[in-house]
Amino acid sequence: MSRRRVDLASVEAGALLVVVAFLLCMCVPPVRATPAGAGVTEFPGFHGELPSKHYAGYITVGHGQQNRHLYYYLATSERNPTLDPVVIWINGGPACSGFSAFHHSIGPFKIEYSHVHIKDNPRVTTNPYSWTKMASLLLVDSPAGAGYSYAENEDDYITNDTNRVVDLYDFLSKWFAEYTEFQSNPFYVAGCSYSGVLVPVLAQEILQRNEESYGMKINFKGYSLCNPAVDVDIENNAHVPYAFRMGLISDELFQSLVTTCNGKYWNSSSPSCQGNMEQFYMQIKGINMEHILCPPCRYKMGINKEFMEYDSGQMFERISKTSEHGLECHDQEQALQKLFDPKLGREKLHAKQTEVSGTWKRCPNHIQYTRDILTLTEYHLNVTSKGYRVFFYSGDHSLLVPFTATMEWLKKLNFKETEKWHPWFVENQIAGYSMRYGSNILFATIKGAGHVPSDYLPFEAFVAYQRWLDGANSLW
Template sequence: MGRLSSSCYSYSEFILLPLLLLFHTCFEHATCGKIVQFLPGIEGPLPFVLETGYVGVGEGKNVQAFYYFIESENNPKEDPLMLWLTGGPGCSCLHGLMFEIGPFTVKKEEYNGSRPNLILNPHSWTKVSSIIFIDIPVSTGFTYAKTKSAAQRGDWLLVRQTRQFLRKWLINHPKFLSNKVYIGGDSYSGIPIPVIVQEISQENEKGLRPRINLQGYILGNALTTERDTNYAIPFSHGMGLISDELYESLQKNCKREYVNVDPRDVFCLRDMNSFMELTSGLDLFYILEPACYWNWIDEGVSWRRYLINKYPPEEINGRPPLYCRSYEHFLANFWVNDDNVRKALHIRKGSIGKWHRCSFDIPYKKEINSSFEYHVNLSKKGYRSLIYSGDHDMMVSFFATQAWIRYLNYSIVNDWRPWHDANGRVAGYTRTYSNRMTFATVKGGGHTAPEHKPEECFAMYSRWISNMTLWDTTK
């Protein structure tokens, strides 16, 4: 595959796109990308095309949104283009790139003070699609604000800045204007992504240029309503983590409200304490693994405050045990903050200080309580959607996802059935609905299912993105 020399295009390349010329800003430093040919930690030239850069969004382009673009390793001219948002809100897209669906990850080995090494991911979703990973909102990853007023963060700002980013990026990459476009993400991204998709759709209908060839969206273990975390209790009961008696008592005493518990309700608090004690040794995001809360910042959920108090400071803020999955996150901090890595990624000097995987300690306005109505609107317009759930995630469980899907009241086209990985093993269960929605569980997966089950999730994604059913193993 020939390598791109730059993402900045000459005037002549736009001569057939006069409307785009009105918006073309690639000559400005803020909207040009650069190819990364070598990355510290990987020997030799990269076996895939990686571009990094900034796009100015918001008033006066005062938010400099950083991105990583990886061209499809198959057929970039024809393969779909996906914009991927990592959840949080405030977690860097490098989490999605390095630990979920991108072409490389950090090699898990005992830290010895030197820069960690990288390994290639054979199950990268870039095998079948081009992907843009964006650090959003501002102050996430390498995205920064040029002014104090531009440093505000919230749901609606995230929505507006993301759609601005995508249109500007496509203007500067016109060869992808005809590619099918999907928006994807997981966790908290389940709130803004349906809104982003709807706003892009409405802009297309109004004739805004360039027109984005929007086809649908993908969400994994995605938060949809503020009540989703209430399903952790029935999930725990279904998984055999709590007894029948405690489950019945919780239902009776807490009246099915398990997050915003009235501190005066002594019976509900008693039952919740029993529940938390029983599950305190588990990773709430992946119950097959032990609790490892290294560098875990409280997001305001009462269970998390409780658990943080249960673990010694050295486990939370120091080095996690090697057996913890968070050890890879620990290593990533040293890799990303290495001066040679930041130089290779073309990070602007002085733009930010230390890179953090997540920035939960910076204020964020949660203004959209539910994305349910947006799912309804998008399905009426015929957009495709893949909604998947790692079935061992307690925080946003498949119980919660199935509940809001039921409320959509779609007709079932293909009823509940297993789907299989490339080796013929059951990888999960799936159901398809009218209005072009596919729901799937990933057997043995957690909150970020591709992190736990990469081979299975690649099979799921590659089939769905190719308009195949998940149970079709012909590809």
Template sequence: MNGVVVDGAATILLCALHLLLVCIVECAPDGAEVLRFPGFDGDLPSKHYAGYITVGNQLNKRHLYYYFATSERDPENDPVAIWLNGGPGCSGLNAVVYLLGPFKVDDNEDYLINGARVKLNPYSWSKVSNMIYIDAPAGTGFSYADNTDDYIVDDPEINADIYEFILKWFLEYPEFLPNPFYVIGSSYGGMLVPVVSLLIDEGLEAGTKPRINFKGYSIGNAFTDIRIDNNAEIPYAHRMGLISDEQYKALKKSCHGNYWNSSIPDCEKNMEDYMKTAGAINKYHVLCLPCHFVMGITTTTNLNNKITQRNSTYGEMVYETDCGGAVAEHAHGRRRLPERQHPPDSIYCCDYNHRPSMLFNSESGRRDMHAQPIEVSGIWERCTKRLTHRVEERSLVEYHLNLTTKGYRAFIYNGDHDMVVSYLATMEWIKLLNYTEIEKWQPWFVGDQIAGYAIQYEHNLLYATFRGSGHTVPEYTPIEGLEAYRRWIDGSDSL
């Protein structure tokens, strides 16, 4: 009799576990599953979902779009990570099709005739974790606000909306609450990731529900401290052989280490000379041409790759093209410079912006992605022009100190050929934490090749460079990027 009871209980338990495992993959909001991805032929590599989470209040509703790719390895147990894109105002879908997402935009030269296409990305970070990509703030990508006043934003508002989004997302996908959760991003995401992480920590301490299994965060080539980030460019240019010893000494003597806010006449003159020497360098990767993507455009299309630069009040770099809208990358308060001192082309070519616009602005594409029609959410742009972003000059070093001393894991990294946020800048603010080095500067490997150099600090802080990589590590060095992420997300504190 007892044996029958035990067998019955075991059967019930097994059934319950089976239902739980099925729910992990299958449970989701009704109609959220993505069955087709624009421009892709074939089966999706894992379960994908997309939709909107509404934040704000009754008078100011903001509808934030997300794309969720479950892990291709073990979605039931693999961590969940939310990717916060740069900009601000650059769509998370850029990461989906150009950086670390499940897809890569194909460089088919006939895309203007036969349409843009995508193929599977063999180095997607969804190979090893469940990935959430978000269009934030409202006005970015497919996200939109009911009140146009909400398109005037600052970082505290953006971070508060992202935190509210995360809480509500887990209410929609409660089956993932047990999974370890990480906040990750790059570039201007460096001004978002630590703040959102601290908001999550404060919510946990306050007993906010749902209770997230928050474990840590990661940022790459990330803006952190405006003074450090901007002033590191000159020493970096000297180390890379872009300016002479004589020019560097003149800059150091006249600017006293403050190269971007100085009103000293001699410093300003030397900075003008510096721009004549190094101004045409592609700061996103100093070894690449200003435009390294294949254009695939002929003169018969009435399109060309003319890109002119204009500067906002805060020095953001906006590349306007006649073939797909503007591409914005904020330079975190960098000095505005005469247009003649900039190269005629940018790393962001026409097709870099135009191809995904074709994918995500077609009626069928938006329908497949569960995005609202253009009449509701507006035209999809890689980086939106409808936001007014109030820039606040600040340092987030204290946020990193707070989070890491509380025991959260942190992975900080740089592509070592990026001059926008150089490894010198990142290492300088890390030194301000005054942490002991557990493992000093040493090479880390992928196979038998040196992939970069790493330092392991106390308090679960790991720092690494990626050899030969630029501002967006998963784009320039995808193999190394995935491998480092896999090792870290799987729990390693060293590479």
């Protein structure tokens, strides 16, 4: 007889438990899933099955006659949407559509830039470096008036940082109430550029609301920012020394600036400094501030010589006559409008028609926006002092917000350097340099990238972000 004895009573008891569990499941209603009618099955310009489940719609914030309807788009994780983090992307601008980042860097789709789309509609393909490979990605058009979002009152198109953060938290609390299945997922806030003004303030707002004894609890874990706006003085004073380090101005002019400006290059009251700054701006005139090696709107390195096809033999003539944008910026501006403004594209994405939400533009100019939060240090300190994870990363060829400005600002936080400046690698190649600070702060450069690193070097930026999001405290 076998030494392993079968306990028939245990087997029968186990079978009974299975039956009881099954009956209970039949009686208990399932947890409410995503809102009815929110599912997206087609995406403008894309042919084929979507890489994961997508949802879109509106969340109304405000009250009374001040209702603002914020459009959102959720692309769930292609890996494990049940457990993977939810990342909300706060777009910069300060008032640009979330679909800008969705198509140019981090989303599951990208425009086929091997073609310049003049006559035909833009063609869209999948992005192998989409953040949806590691997380569910939530985009929101904020503030009202950006992208598909709209307000019922014209006065609501006059806004600022403080009001926008209030709306964003209101949006999140209501969004999680509708998408309850994501409430337990780790939650991160992300953005680039001007979003540096909003992300830490929103993070602080989430933590303060979480500490209240009532209301929605968001499973906040941390935030990330690339080439972020963090302090007006530091950002603007960084331009001169960065331009000198990158060989954009002469030694003679730099030494004269150092002597006459005494480290305060921006907003100086010294006439001699102001005169030298005029010379400075003359010497960098024509430089693409977002990537000093590239022409405007080009997301690939300026040395790239890839063959490009055109869908019209009269391309240059058509562009000059029909587009307010030049060839370099055509796909960034007009191609996106061709995708998202037409009636059919709006219907696929559950967006309101033009009569309600207005013409779709990447960065509309009818929003009157004021920056009213000029320095973010206290907000970062409030969040990082509680141990939440933070990742700052910068394209090292951005003049708009140089990586040196972020490093200078980090010094002012007075956190201990737990890892000194060192290279980090992708496929045995140096992809950038990194430092680690106390309070879970990680900083990295993306070597050769511009203002939004994912736009220029998507693979390296993807690897860095995945390593951090998956829990690594270093990019080694």
